[in-house]
Amino acid sequence: MIPYGKHDISQLDIDAVLTVLKSDFLTQGPMVPRFEQAVAEKVGARHALAVNSATSALHIACLALGLGEGDWLWTTPITFVASANCGRYCGARVDFVDIDTRTYNLCPQALAAKLERAETEGRLPKVVVAVHLCGQPCDMQAIHALGQRFGFRIIEDASHAIGGKYQGDYIGSGRYSDITVFSFHPVKIITTAEGGMALTNDDALAQRMDLLRSHGVTRDPALMTHEADGLWYYQQIDLGYNYRMTELQAALGLTQLERLDDYVARRNALAERYDAALAELPVTTPWQRPDSVSGRHLYVIRLKRDRVTPTHRQVFERLREQGIGVNLHYIPVHTQPYYREFDFKSGDFPAAEAYYAEAISLPMYPTMTHAQQDEVVRALTNALEVT
Numbered sequence: 318m319i320p321y322g323k324h325d326i327s328q329l330d331i332d333a334v335l336t337v338l339k340s341d342f343l344t345q346g347p348m349v350p351r352f353e354q355a356v357a358e359k360v361g362a363r364h365a366l367a368v369n370s371a372t373s374a375l376h377i378a379c380l381a382l383g384l385g386e387g388d389w390l391w392t393t394p395i396t397f398v399a400s401a402n403c404g405r406y407c408g409a410r411v412d413f414v415d416i417d418t419r420t421y422n423l424c425p426q427a428l429a430a431k432l433e434r435a436e437t438e439g440r441l442p443k444v445v446v447a448v449h450l451c452g453q454p455c456d457m458q459a460i461h462a463l464g465q466r467f468g469f470r471i472i473e474d475a476s477h478a479i480g481g482k483y484q485g486d487y488i489g490s491g492r493y494s495d496i497t498v499f500s501f502h503p504v505k506i507i508t509t510a511e512g513g514m515a516l517t518n519d520d521a522l523a524q525r526m527d528l529l530r531s532h533g534v535t536r537d538p539a540l541m542t543h544e545a546d547g548l549w550y551y552q553q554i555d556l557g558y559n560y561r562m563t564e565l566q567a568a569l570g571l572t573q574l575e576r577l578d579d580y581v582a583r584r585n586a587l588a589e590r591y592d593a594a595l596a597e598l599p600v601t602t603p604w605q606r607p608d609s610v611s612g613r614h615l616y617v618i619r620l621k622r623d624r625v626t627p628t629h630r631q632v633f634e635r636l637r638e639q640g641i642g643v644n645l646h647y648i649p650v651h652t653q654p655y656y657r658e659f660d661f662k663s664g665d666f667p668a669a670e671a672y673y674a675e676a677i678s679l680p681m682y683p684t685m686t687h688a689q690q691d692e693v694v695r696a697l698t699n700a701l702e703v704t
């Protein structure tokens with residue numbers, strides 16, 4: 318089976334983790350701050366907070382932005398459920414904005430129209446989570462301008478997008494958002510096994526997220542409500558969690574980070590090779606923004622329904638039968654049973670649902686060979702019954 322994604326572990330990665338195992342610190346040592354500083358410097362952010370997953374990073378990001386009961390969080394339906402669930406963790410209501418038909422990201426025009434309606438109804442969102450699907454950045458300048466006008470805060474869910482660029486800046490620079498989140502799950506662009514990070518240029522948000530990831534407990538006298546009783550003293554000043562990253566994970570992240578640009582270049586080369594190989598097939602290949610570099614976490618094609626005889630499901634199953642580990646990113650979140658409880662139904666977000674009926678993620682990862690890629694193209698040609 319050719320998997321849809323695959324991590325790449327080098328001897329350098331293994332040595333780095335072993336060194337930590339033999340050291341004095343397995344957690345709360347020097348590697349986590351080193352990893353945070355390296356990522357912050359790489360993408361041009363002031364603060365970076367490593368945590369045990371992107372899901373945790375999204376949670377503390379929402380809390381730091383003050384999201385709570387009675388508030389709304391808006392995001393795209395075409396994302397992993399975590400982009401929406403973070404709102405629910407805080408007791409907020411979640412709503413969705415339909416996707417752009419070219420990028421499959423949250424559509425700024427649909428967002429503007431929905432905001433105007435929400436304003437008259439008095440239910441504007443407090444937070445909008447912009448997800449850079451497949452690594453391709455959202456139209457952040459437009460979303461930011463709407464944030465200024467309608468007063469919402471912006472989280473970039475860049476779980477797919479580390480190493481990519483928007484208008485010349487690395488994603489994570491935070492030019493058009495309050496907080497950016499990365500995931501280091503093994504299928505993503507670089508990995509720490511499990512792991513995530515929240516980046517911000519705002520000192521107060523960084524301080525809040527730092528507290529929230531570690532029980533709301535501080536040893537910093539400047540943050541305490543009254544003077545320390547002694548050298549042992551710590552103070553819980555808020556309700557936080559244990560979302561810390563381990564030293565092993567941070568060491569792995571540091572050596573992975575050194576290969577980030579290579580990975581993104583390799584992924585882009587493979588994507589362009591797919592573009593060329595699929596040009597004659599009845600599929601839509603991924604359109605790319607001219608002002609961006611995508612991290613190319615995923616390569617998603619859409620079937621041209623009017624030119625393909627077998628159904629979407631048949632094409633997908635035939636690919637799997639031929640040993641091609643295709644996947645589908647994603648089932649529209651509003652159609653999940655959990656979210657249907659909030660009165661969402663099929664038909665609410667037509668562009669997202671049309672995408673879901675046609676999309677297939679083809680295998681792509683940095684160590685994929687051209688021979689493997691050719692095998693995918695052959696299998697797809699068979700599955701589509703192209704004659």
Ligand SMILES: *Cc1c(COP(=O)(O)O)cnc(C)c1O
Pocket residue numbers: 369370371372373396397399400448474476477499500501502511512513
């Ligand atoms: C993977 C992913 C997440 C969650 O990442 P974890 O590190 O596994 O918690 C969130 N959002 C998107 C878009 C993702 O792809």
